Amino acid sequence: MSEKIKVKEKELQEFCTEVLKAAGVPGDDAGIVAASLVDADLAGTGSHGVTRMSDYLGRMEQGLVSPVTKIDLVRETPSTALLDANDGWGQVASERAVELAVRKAGEVGSAWVGVRNSNHNGTAAYWTEKIARQGMVGICSMNTSPVMAAHGSKRPTLGTNPLSIAVPSSSGRPVVLDMATSNQARGKIILAAKNDDPIPEGWAITQEGLPTTDAKEALKGSVLPLGGPKGSGLAIMLDILSGVLTGASFGASMPRMYDDPAPQRVGHIFSAIDIEVFMPPDEFLARMDEKERETREGPPAPGFERVRMPGDGRHERQAERRAHGIPLSREVYAELLDLAGRYGVPTGKLERGVVSG
């Protein structure tokens, strides 16, 4: 028996949409949230996938996330906008922000759109890919719960604030970078703590600011930024762009998703640049072909099979999982069935989507 249960994309997405709707999320919004979660599972970033359904709905039940996302357009210029998500769904606000950024970039060449008082919106790559598929450069960042110390500090005042940049490619699959500004994902430390495994030095520090290889001590302490001052500086600047500038929470005062019973009021920032305002799209794609070829042809260093462009792994996993199903752990699968029970949603659709396991 396989450890994982493989489920078809379409059925998983429709099932999650039904659960969200039954929980009180309007139909279109439920579809937007479900699409973002399933995309993350397809891409192999399960930490941002349907496992979040119960976390999200738990926070909604506590009144920390509004079921209906009322979005206010706070300020607007021809190339910028600021949205207030009023504690609604991060994905719903981000979908609107991306639409607005793309529309404005189409009108005046480029745009920056900020969102405040929002919530977790899935992977940053999901949003930049959407922009890239419109023939534009997409950029996205956001600030997250404080789990990372600034370089030289022992107090976590930073999220692992990700930066994503995506551009179109003639392959139809955007080249897309999505990087956290931490040295390692906190999820790996959580897993090591569960398994009583040590973690490598450089991943985290204790509450006292001392290097540690003890995963449990690390979880009480702080994740370390990517490459010391560089990742730390980048995380600070991204907190400023997505949090300070938008009027969202920022720094140490942002509530933690799992621990703090307060609305997070996360900030997001998006930019879109129309390729066409720099060069004809065909010329750009031909130049990208050369850049992609040059990079992938490496040649690889000893110990590596090949060299990849940012996003290659994401696209490969998505293709494989679209064809053969999305592997979910038995725990996550059971969580989904539980949610169906709680909200009175039939489980038939999910069960019919199972291809193996």
Next chain:
Amino acid sequence: MSEKIKVKEKELQEFCTEVLKAAGVPGDDAGIVAASLVDADLAGTGSHGVTRMSDYLGRMEQGLVSPVTKIDLVRETPSTALLDANDGWGQVASERAVELAVRKAGEVGSAWVGVRNSNHNGTAAYWTEKIARQGMVGICSMNTSPVMAAHGSKRPTLGTNPLSIAVPSSSGRPVVLDMATSNQARGKIILAAKNDDPIPEGWAITQEGLPTTDAKEALKGSVLPLGGPKGSGLAIMLDILSGVLTGASFGASMPRMYDDPAPQRVGHIFSAIDIEVFMPPDEFLARMDEKERETREGPPAPGFERVRMPGDGRHERQAERRAHGIPLSREVYAELLDLAGRYGVPTGKLERGVVSG
């Protein structure tokens, strides 16, 4: 006797301007280039300071950099522009690009401006600080000569493409990040090679793609990207934004500044976002005060005296050197005197600027 010669900012800048003018660079342009170089020396990034005078002029004498920078506005929309620097001075083109980005952001809220067929333009922080001093967020990147291998490759197809982001602060000194996407500056490896010192593992690989601690082998090989795939991915995306998108050189085909007798045709990319289109500037500065305070108050981890905001070191060194003179090595000082001799510029101004050494 001090090893360094300390020179006053004003005299150094005026002297460099005179030398550039005597070499055929128009007066205003000479002032722009000299200001950027002296700013780098003030900030403590001497690798981008007046030591470049002889490199720049050497390339100009070879016909690789045009003394007169003819800038074409290739494409323009309300929020974007593409400039062609026609192999002129990187600083002169960047000054124009920054002016244009700030003007457009003032008009429509935000802007992206690209430059192609340009040359080295000094530090990225110099340009983002200029934008921040106009009450805007400033972003700048550029692509540089290929000295870094993409993650998993043994061939240098990437520059150490820097990313700089700056924002205004109530202190009057912008918070400014300026990070190369390499693990370490190549300059440190050059220095180690000169001194026959070993370098730490993780800094570089040999031509064959093997880890090395031999600085000379490292110089024949490749610098490694910051944190492996993350720094590599970021450098690739910045090469795409500043090189592929603008129509500049990119990747492995960009000529090296010191080795290749061909115009580099570097690309730059700038963005400006008017703070005011997101919130009243006073409110932003008050929020920045909080972010700065929270970060600097750390508290510091064991082994650290204090926690810094990005750019703190830069501003401290600038204040100190403005007050007490800019330390130049005897070699660099001698180079400047040589240039004065070559172009028939009196050395009195530089000599009168010497405060010690």
